[in-house]
Amino acid sequence: xxxxxxxxxxxxxxxxxxxxxxxxxxxxxxxxxxxxxxxxxxxxxxxxxxxxxxxxxxxxxxxxxxxxxxxxxxxxxxxxxxxxxxxxxxxxxxxxxxxxxxxxxxxxxxxxxxxxxxxxxxxxxxxxxxxxxxxxxxxxxxxxxxxxxxxxxxxxxxxxxxxxxxxxxxxxxxxxxxxxxxxxxxxxxxxxxxxxxxxxxxxxxxxxxxxxxxxxxxxxxxxxxxxxxxxxxxxxxxxxxxxxxxxxxxxxxxxxxxxxxxxxxxxxxxx
Amino acid sequence: xxxxxxxxxxxxxxxxxxxxxxxxxxxxxxxxxxxxxxxxxxxxxxxxxxxxxxxxxxxxxxxxxxxxxxxxxxxxxxxxxxxxxxxxxxxxxxxxxxxxxxxxxxxxxxxxxxxxxxxxxxxxxxxxxxxxxxxxxxxxxxxxxxxxxxxxxxxxxxxxxxxxxxxxxxxxxxxxxxxxxxxxxxxxxxxxxxxxxxxxxxxxxxxxxxxxxxxxxxxxxxxxxxxxxxxxxxxxxxxxxxxxxxxxxxxxxxxxxxxxxxxxxxxxxxxxxxxxxxxx
Numbered sequence: 001x002x003x004x005x006x007x008x009x010x011x012x013x014x015x016x017x018x019x020x021x022x023x024x025x026x027x028x029x030x031x032x033x034x035x036x037x038x039x040x041x042x043x044x045x046x047x048x049x050x051x052x053x054x055x056x057x058x059x060x061x062x063x064x065x066x067x068x069x070x071x072x073x074x075x076x077x078x079x080x081x082x083x084x085x086x087x088x089x090x091x092x093x094x095x096x097x098x099x100x101x102x103x104x105x106x107x108x109x110x111x112x113x114x115x116x117x118x119x120x121x122x123x124x125x126x127x128x129x130x131x132x133x134x135x136x137x138x139x140x141x142x143x144x145x146x147x148x149x150x151x152x153x154x155x156x157x158x159x160x161x162x163x164x165x166x167x168x169x170x171x172x173x174x175x176x177x178x179x180x181x182x183x184x185x186x187x188x189x190x191x192x193x194x195x196x197x198x199x200x201x202x203x204x205x206x207x208x209x210x211x212x213x214x215x216x217x218x219x220x221x222x223x224x225x226x227x228x229x230x231x232x233x234x235x236x237x238x239x240x241x242x243x244x245x246x247x248x249x250x251x252x253x254x255x256x257x258x259x260x261x262x263x264x265x266x267x268x269x270x271x
Numbered sequence: 272x273x274x275x276x277x278x279x280x281x282x283x284x285x286x287x288x289x290x291x292x293x294x295x296x297x298x299x300x301x302x303x304x305x306x307x308x309x310x311x312x313x314x315x316x317x318x319x320x321x322x323x324x325x326x327x328x329x330x331x332x333x334x335x336x337x338x339x340x341x342x343x344x345x346x347x348x349x350x351x352x353x354x355x356x357x358x359x360x361x362x363x364x365x366x367x368x369x370x371x372x373x374x375x376x377x378x379x380x381x382x383x384x385x386x387x388x389x390x391x392x393x394x395x396x397x398x399x400x401x402x403x404x405x406x407x408x409x410x411x412x413x414x415x416x417x418x419x420x421x422x423x424x425x426x427x428x429x430x431x432x433x434x435x436x437x438x439x440x441x442x443x444x445x446x447x448x449x450x451x452x453x454x455x456x457x458x459x460x461x462x463x464x465x466x467x468x469x470x471x472x473x474x475x476x477x478x479x480x481x482x483x484x485x486x487x488x489x490x491x492x493x494x495x496x497x498x499x500x501x502x503x504x505x506x507x508x509x510x511x512x513x514x515x516x517x518x519x520x521x522x523x524x525x526x527x528x529x530x531x532x533x534x535x536x537x538x539x540x541x542x543x544x545x546x547x548x549x550x551x
Contacts, residue, residue, distance in 0.1 A: 168344060169374030171362060173388045173439065183387060187378040264378045266421035 027054050052234040060238035070242060076219040077246070080136050080208035084143020085201055089193070091144070092151025097189065099152075100159035117149045121207070125214045134215055143207025150200045151193055158192030159185050194261050201254050205247060220246070288356030289317040290443055290475040291341050296350035298336050310336045312501040314350075316494060318443075321473035325486035327538065328496030329545030334479040335371075335447050337496075341477055342368050342445050354443070367441035369432055371448040375420045381431045382407060382416035388435050406434040410464060426457040430464065437468060444469070444476045450485070462489060462518040470515055483538060487530055488518045495537055498545035506537045 026046065030053045033042035048056075064070040099106040125142050132138035162184055170184050193200075212221025220243050227235030298311040311333040318324050326334045339345040340352050343362040352359040354366075375384050385403035390396055407416050410430040420428060429449060436444070450458045466489060469476065480486050486493045487510055495506030512526055521527055 165370050165372045165374045166376060169368065169370055170376075172342060172344070172366070172368040173391060173435070174364065175391050179391050183376065183391070187376070191378065264380075264419040264421075 023054050026051070030054075049231075050233060052237050056234045057237045057241060060234050061241055064238060064242065070223075073218055073220050073223045074242070074246065076136065077205070077208050077212065077221070080139040080211070080219065081143060081201075081205040081250075083136070083140045084207050085147055085204035087140065088144040088147025088204065089151045089200065092148045093155050093189070093193065095148075096152045096155025097159060097185075100156045100189075106156070113149075113152075116145075121145050122210060122214075125211055128211070129215050134217055139208045139211030139216065139219070142211045143204045146203035146207045147200045150196050150203060154192040154196045155189045158189035162188045191262065191265070194258055197254050197258055198251060201250060202247070205250065209243065288353065290320050290322075290355060291316070291318040291477065292351070292353040292356075293317075293337065293340060294351040294353070296337070296340055296347040296352065298333065298340060298345060299348045309501045310499060311347075312503050314496075314502075314504050316504060318475050318477060320475055323469065323473075323476040323478065323489060323491045324494060325478045325480060325490035325492070326494045326496060327480060327483050327486045327534075328502065329498045329538075329542040330481055331545060332496045332499045332541070333502040334481075334496055338445050338447050338477055338479050341443075342366055344368075363443070363445075365441060366443040366445050367436035367439060369429075369436050369444070369446045369449040371451050373420065373428055373432075375428060375431055375435070377420040380417050380419055381412060381423065381427075384420075384431060385434045385438055388438050392439065402438060403434070406438045407431070409468070410434045424457075425453050426461060429453065429461055433465070433468070442474060444474045444478075446476065446478045448480050449478075451480070458485065459518050465489070466514075466516060466518065483531065483535060484522060487512075487527060487534070488516065488521050493534060495534065495541070498541045505541070506534065508534050 029045040030048055030051055031044070033044055036042040099109070121142060124145060125138070128138040128141045132141055167180070167184060170180055175183065208219065209221035212219035213225050214221075216222040220239060224236055224239035224243070227233075227239060293314055293316045296311060296314045297309065300308045300310060302308045314337055316324075316337070326337065328334050336345060340347050341354075341359075341363065343352075343359050343366075354363055375381075376387070379387065382400060382403050385406055386396070386399040389399035389402060394402075404413075404416055407413060410433055412427060412430050412434075415423065415427060415431075418427075423431065432449070450461045453461060462485065476490075478486070478489060483493075490510055493506075493508045493510060494504055495508070496502050497505045508530065510530060512521060512524065512530075
């Protein structure tokens with residue numbers, strides 16, 4: 001992200017400046033009236049009813065944490081996202097390997113896999129709600145259907161596109177089929193899977209939040225939906241701020257994990 | 272375990288039979304249009320124990336194809352491949368193969384790559400790593416064991432590859448233009464590294480290259496192949512230059528020039544043939 005010629009401090013300052021300008025605009029546009037007054041109703045560029053005010057949103061965020069109300073919802077969303085990621089990845093790895101090693105199987109199921117993947121998953125949410133109830137499992141299943149395909153296609157590709165020279169070399173070194181699987185196919189598939197880690201973790205959380213939004217009794221998506229139901233725009237925006245921070249923290253953890261797992265990879269040149 | 276017993280049998284017949292015997296080998300590949308492409312035709316070649324044989328030919332002549340037959344990676348359409356007198360079935364367990372392209376596992380460090388060659392044969396991990404480190408030292412990479420493939424230069428990767436192949440102590444060394452991708456200076460250095468390691472126990476070597484100078488400098492015998500398709504072996508020259516040799520100095524000897532002139536006379540027309548179709 002950092003350009004070669006811009007200093008790190010300067011860049012950070014400029015990035016912060018964008019946020020400050022945007023927040024100041026929001027603040028003044030929603031608190032300083034530009035018309036009306038003197039008996040008439042004052043009016044604003046950003047009326048509070050539709051846009052709230054940055055200080056009020058900030059206050060609400062602090063309040064949500066101070067009263068401890070938010071923890072339960074954060075925990076539920078985290079749990080759903082984690083379960084969706086773990087189950088979706090496990091299924092994707094197993095089936096990806098299986099299909100890649102059995103050409104007939106993959107040829108037969110190819111059109112069906114494409115069909116399932118073409119379906120926008122949000123459409124399935126009501127069905128999952130019906131099948132698995134309003135608890136966490138309907139959200140987990142929704143997340144699984146999103147994560148599975150990403151991992152599946154990457155593992156499939158990883159096994160299919162093992163470098164043939166590395167494979168020949170491994171065989172000439174005397175590897176058995178099982179050793180090839182462990183030392184060549186598996187690391188190759190994993191490297192493909194890890195390279196899509198950001199996407200699959202992101203989709204796990206999307207699945208959880210969208211599921212909660214459509215019908216749940218807890219979770220960040222549920223909380224935002226509740227506020228929206230009573231036109232509490234401050235609450236909606238506070239929920240969004242928390243969700244944003246939550247996703248950024250998880251993304252940062254994924255980056256750290258990725259750096260450890262893929263340390264053998266040459267650094268990617270950024271253009 | 273079959274490989275161990277066949278290796279033991281191999282020792283018993285080592286003196287009697289050539290290490291590698293290719294007898295009237297034909298190799299064909301199916302073509303996309305349904306036809307058959309005959310790459311190599313009626314190739315016969317014996318490689319004796321302790322012999323360094325270089326195979327030279329114009330590009331696309333099937334040198335590597337012949338090597339892959341000796342490795343068991345390819346099965347000839349007709350003809351026989353014998354290793355220590357026994358017909359080759361499956362992969363050649365007596366051979367180590369150094370590929371032209373990078374064949375190291377990029378997710379393992381240099382030391383792990385070399386050690387793995389032993390670990391898959393059942394050597395304990397700690398012992399394998401110790402021996403791998405010793406081999407890395409022998410190829411001049413003592414302090415590079417913890418580097419990954421992308422952190423090594425092309426020449427260093429070749430050294431790791433060489434250590435990975437030699438640590439198993441194969442009876443036969445098969446090399447497919449191993450130094451092809453390297454720059455001229457690195458090739459000279461790698462040639463000397465190879466000759467020094469080979470001189471210690473003189474394994475039988477089949478070394479494929481398109482570089483005649485490299486072939487003469489390294490080998491005891493230089494085999495010439497004709498331009499493909501249906502490439503044949505058309506020349507077999509003994510290189511009577513004394514060992515130990517230094518790759519860069521050997522090129523200055525009058526005998527080197529005589530041999531080069533003699534063999535190039537034969538190779539030249541084939542090279543022209545190979546390029547003729549493309550240049551028009």
